Amino acid sequence: MDRLLDCFVQTFGINRDQIIPLKLAYQSIPEWDSVGHMALVAEIECTFDIRLDTDDIIGMSDVSKAIEIVQKHGVVLDDAALAKSR
Amino acid sequence: MSVSTAIDKLLAAAPYSLPQAEKRVILTERTRELTRHHYDRCELYRNLLNRIFGGSKALQFDSLEDAPFLPVSLFKTRELRSVDASAVVKTLTSSGTTGQAVSRIHLDAGTAQLQSRTLVKIMQHFLGVERRPMVFLDHAAAVRDRRSSSARGAGILGMLPFARQPFYALREDMSLDVEGLQEYLEKTRGQSPVFFGFTYMVWQYFVETLEKVNLRLFLPDAVLLHSGGWKKLEALKVSQEEFRHRLLAAAGIETVINFYGMVEQVGSVYFENPLHFLQASIYSDIIIRDTNTLEPLPPGRAGLIQVISALPESYPGHSLLTEDIGVVEGCDNSHIGMNGQYFRILGRLAKADLRGCSDTFQKPLPMPA
Numbered sequence: 001m002d003r004l005l006d007c008f009v010q011t012f013g014i015n016r017d018q019i020i021p022l023k024l025a026y027q028s029i030p031e032w033d034s035v036g037h038m039a040l041v042a043e044i045e046c047t048f049d050i051r052l053d054t055d056d057i058i059g060m061s062d063v064s065k066a067i068e069i070v071q072k073h074g075v076v077l078d079d080a081a082l083a084k085s086r
Numbered sequence: 087m088s089v090s091t092a093i094d095k096l097l098a099a100a101p102y103s104l105p106q107a108e109k110r111v112i113l114t115e116r117t118r119e120l121t122r123h124h125y126d127r128c129e130l131y132r133n134l135l136n137r138i139f140g141g142s143k144a145l146q147f148d149s150l151e152d153a154p155f156l157p158v159s160l161f162k163t164r165e166l167r168s169v170d171a172s173a174v175v176k177t178l179t180s181s182g183t184t185g186q187a188v189s190r191i192h193l194d195a196g197t198a199q200l201q202s203r204t205l206v207k208i209m210q211h212f213l214g215v216e217r218r219p220m221v222f223l224d225h226a227a228a229v230r231d232r233r234s235s236s237a238r239g240a241g242i243l244g245m246l247p248f249a250r251q252p253f254y255a256l257r258e259d260m261s262l263d264v265e266g267l268q269e270y271l272e273k274t275r276g277q278s279p280v281f282f283g284f285t286y287m288v289w290q291y292f293v294e295t296l297e298k299v300n301l302r303l304f305l306p307d308a309v310l311l312h313s314g315g316w317k318k319l320e321a322l323k324v325s326q327e328e329f330r331h332r333l334l335a336a337a338g339i340e341t342v343i344n345f346y347g348m349v350e351q352v353g354s355v356y357f358e359n360p361l362h363f364l365q366a367s368i369y370s371d372i373i374i375r376d377t378n379t380l381e382p383l384p385p386g387r388a389g390l391i392q393v394i395s396a397l398p399e400s401y402p403g404h405s406l407l408t409e410d411i412g413v414v415e416g417c418d419n420s421h422i423g424m425n426g427q428y429f430r431i432l433g434r435l436a437k438a439d440l441r442g443c444s445d446t447f448q449k450p451l452p453m454p455a
Contacts, residue, residue: 027175027195034243035229041247053215057247058206061199 001078004070007043008063012036025062040066048075092116093200096396101207101367102424106417109368109426114150116396117404121145121153124402127168131156131402151373151382155392155405158350162187169194169400178240180349191349194400201353201397202247204369208355209248212343213309219274220249221267223283223292225256237349238284241313244352245282255292262295271305278307281339284314289322289329296336304338313345313355317434326362346431350403354395356429363415363428370395372429374414375407385414388432409435 005019012031018024026032032040041057044050044066050073052060060066071077092115104112122145124131135144139154147153160166167174173194180189193201222228222242229239246252253270257263271279283292288310296303310333319329330342346364347355354370366372373392374383383389391412398404411432418425 027198033176034246038246038249052217054206054210054217054248055215057217058202 001067003047004044004066004075004077005063007040007047008066011040011043019063021063021067023062026060028062044070048073050075090116090119092119093396096368097203097207099368101204101211101369102365102426104368105425106427110150110371113368113371113394113396114148114153117150117153117394118145118147120396120398120402120404121147123399124168124404128166128402130164130166131168150371150394153394153405155407156402158189158348158406158408161189161191161350161401161403165190165192166401166403167192168402174400178237178349178352180237189349191352191403192401197398197400200399201244204353204367204397205244205355206247208357208367208369212311212357213248213280217248217250219270219277219279220245220252221270221279221281222252222254223256223281223288224254225258225260226254227258237314240349240352241284242282245280245311248280250277256287260287260291262291264295264299264301271303276307278309279305281308281310281337283310283312285312285316285329285344286314286318288312288333289319289324293329293332293336297332302336302338306338306340308337308339309341309343310337310339311343311345313347316431320433348393348408350406351393351395351398353397354393359419359424359428360422361416361419361428363430365424365428366426368426369397371427372412372414374412374429377411377435380407385417385427388413390435391429391431411435 005016008014008019008024009016012029014029014031026037037057041052041060045052048070050070052069052073056069060069067077092112095112096116125135125142125145134156135141135154144154169192174192175195175198176193178191178193222245224238224242229242251274253267255263255267316326326344333339333342344358344364345355351370354367356364356366356370359365371394373394374387374389375381375392376383376389380390388411391408391410392406393408394405395403411434412429413432414427414429417427419428
């Protein structure tokens with residue numbers, strides 16, 4: 001889980017406490033625009049060594065969706081941290 | 087916008103799946119919703135409908151041909167918006183040559199998302215679900231300003247979700263980075279790269295450059311997508327057939343797909359079908375109108391193109407009369423496995439202030455010999 005949240009921190013240059021899964025969404029901060037989105041995708045793909053397809057990219061509209069999508073690609077996130085973040 | 091079952095029906099279907107009659111029923115319902123929505127929220131739109139289309143009775147129409155429409159040029163002179171300025175996440179501008187006014191299109195998050203979703207569905211039909219290596223026949227500076235995009239920048243940004251490791255093949259002086267391109271193509275060999283560029287730039291900075299340096303590429307698995315209009319190429323007497331032929335000869339690219347779209351209706355684009363006509367998806371449609379009377383015309387008759395899009399919620403751009411002349415060539419063609427109307431563009435209405443995305447590029451420096 002930490003590694004996924006770090007992707008957001010790294011890509012958007014924001015603090016951990018700004019990441020509220022249902023609130024931090026595409027276009028909700030200036031950094032998460034269409035260009036930032038693709039940088040986030042690249043960061044997630046690199047971090048977890050997965051390949052997202054176009055449906056994943058369009059569907060990844062907030063942090064919760066990002067969690068679902070990386071899990072769909074077989075990434076196991078720490079459940080305790082996951083529960084806490086929701 | 088409030089809940090719409092019409093848009094949900096369209097989003098649930100594949101982009102070329104619905105027969106024209108069935109699509110028209112849903113699209114007409116959606117157009118009624120949008121007309122009412124903008125009438126209630128955009129004062130200028132309401133005033134125009136009241137003055138030109140007879141007020142609130144313009145909201146009641148049974149056929150798409152009877153839906154009110156605005157001239158596309160209105161977005162150049164007036165600010166048309168159906169949401170608070172604070173809800174605008176992005177403002178798109180059309181490319182305009184010096185002295186020409188530019189359109190300003192205000193997107194909120196909802197409309198921007200609708201545009202992304204439909205564009206993805208259309209692109210997936212042609213390119214598949216997997217992202218592919220992508221070569222932009224442009225330079226990276228075209229997307230430098232992220233909040234406000236020119237048509238060129240918006241085109242590139244719209245393509246980014248389909249790209250894996252995008253490569254910008256032009257330098258800032260518009261020269262082709264031949265070595266960089268060859269290296270990139272070597273690195274991505276066997277992964278079916280997609281090339282994207284504006285029509286005139288593809289021609290001048292890619293095809294002509296490859297011919298000039300006498301380099302022949304062989305990319306049979308590549309797809310080239312291009313857009314922006316034929317005006318400049320027509321001036322050079324380059325036909326669409328010659329464009330495709332010379333691309334095949336110089337770059338070995340067999341699949342060349344043109345698309346017609348405009349900054350006023352991003353997302354509901356018209357891609358070239360296998361018959362080389364522009365195909366309407368279920369998210370949009372066209373109506374051809376007589377250039378003098380503006381009466382709707384049947385297939386086979388040339389006239390002004392009116393574009394209907396199911397997407398615009400933050401600005402009243404769902405029904406626009408363009409300055410392009412076109413003709414409907416067919417509909418629901420089972421041989422190509424695509425439903426909906428398809429058409430051809432014949433040119434621009436004379437005397438309209440002409441524009442085309444790729445035509446507005448001003449060469450900053452003379453090309454090196």
